[in-house]
Amino acid sequence: MALPKLNFPEVEFRFQKNDKGTLQLFDIIRKKFVDATPEEWVRQHIIHFLILYKQVPASMISVEKQLVLNNTKRRTDLVVFNSALKPLLIVECKAPQIEINQLTINQALRYNIELQVPAIFLSNGLQHIFLKLENEMPNVLKDIPDYQSLLKFLA
Secondary structure (H helix, E strand, O other), X not given: OOOXXXXXXXXXXXXXXXXXXOEEEEEOOOOEEEEOOHHHHHHHHHHHHHHHHOOOOHHHEEEOOEEEEOOEEEEXXXXXXXXXXXXXXEEEEOOOOOOOOHHHHHHHHHHHHHHOOOEEXXXXXXXXXXXXXXXXXXEEEOOOOOHHHXXXXXX
16 A cells, blocks of 8 residues: 655654554554554654644643543544643544545534543644634634644633
């Protein structure tokens, strides 16, 4: 499987193939190799982008955080926290062929019922949407702010 070029800066990933011959890449947050699915390819780019370009401390990023909505277990792709472990940002990753649309936005907003974050980032690696939530209304911003600016969203 050829991994597509995404709209993120280039990253030097560590790759391996598992016993079944499946391509895997190293997740620097979970500290293990994970299957290089299209969605995971996007997630790993976002992780590196947040750390390298938006100064998000790696220790403040949670991968596949479990939450319960209407008695159903769900998992967010990424959640960024502040130093008091208050959720700051939900990141919803989709495979490049999946369009970021109102359904995707609604999914992230449902996760936010439990997490109550001030910002949401949605990406399929090609299209990115950053939403700042003000008075429960999503406001689209041009770019994802750096970590210090995100912290001010909680104030």
